[in-house]
Amino acid sequence: MRTLHHYDEIGLVSAGERTASGHRRYTEVDLRRLYRVRALRGLGLSLDEIATVLNRSADDLTTLRELLTAQQRELDAHAERITRLRHHIGGLLAQLDDSATPDPERFMRALELASAAEATFSQEQRDLLHHGGGDQARTQTLALLKEIRQHQLDGTPVDDPRVQELTGRVDGIGMSVHGGDERVIAAANRLWQDNRVEISRSLDLPVPDEVPDIVDYLQRARQARCTT
Secondary structure, eight states: OHHHHHHHHTTSSOOSEEOTTSOEEOOHHHHHHHHHHHHHHHTTOOHHHHHHHHTSOTTOOHHHHHHHHHHHHHHHHHHHHHHHHHHHHHHHHHHHHTOSSOOHHHHHHHHHHHHHHHHHSOHHHHHHHHHHOOHHHHHHHHHHHHHHHHHHHTTOOTTSHHHHHHHHHHHHHHHHHHTTOHHHHHHHHHHHHHHHHHHHHHSOOSOGGGHHHHHHHHHHHHHHHHHO
16 A cells, blocks of 8 residues: 555556545556556666656557666676676685685685776676686696796796797687787786786795796797797
8 A cells, every 4th residue: 555655646656536535446547557567667667767658658669668678788787797796706615615724815815806807807808808718728827837937947048949839828828818809918917017916826836926937937938939
């Protein structure tokens, strides 16, 4: 009854008749309008939007089509946000499940990096990285970085064919993730520059503090490739 009173107050559904004692009496037309209000409300339209639709002529569906199209776009965007959030939470849960006694500091670093990545990459770029990357790409890259680090410790020149081959494989994985999009690459470089310590410690490498040295070694290897 409270809802009906509210509808009546705002002029959305009003009783067409009154009893002798002054009580509202809803006619068949009124009830049909009420059913339409409830049906449109179930689609997520606001009361103002519903009033706009119902106040148009019965054969004018343009307004309803426009409102439903906008509602569908909003729902699609919301569904995408939920999918990304589920993926993110799943990754965090996987980190917790990897250890019987999860490291709280490592877990919080993962949250901080996720927040930094969200601030650095646009939604379109995050979607690209999400579809192109994965655990396999991460595992392969970490294995290659370990090999490259060993060459660095051994004093292997950056133009050595073995180093060049490993660098090419790292870049190949990167290409499969970002597709060569220069904007994504630039954003990734900014993320690295601003969070190199946190990113280094998040990687499963024997000595995380050596990661910046590996990155510098890789950069010199790329430069040597460009000059040959």
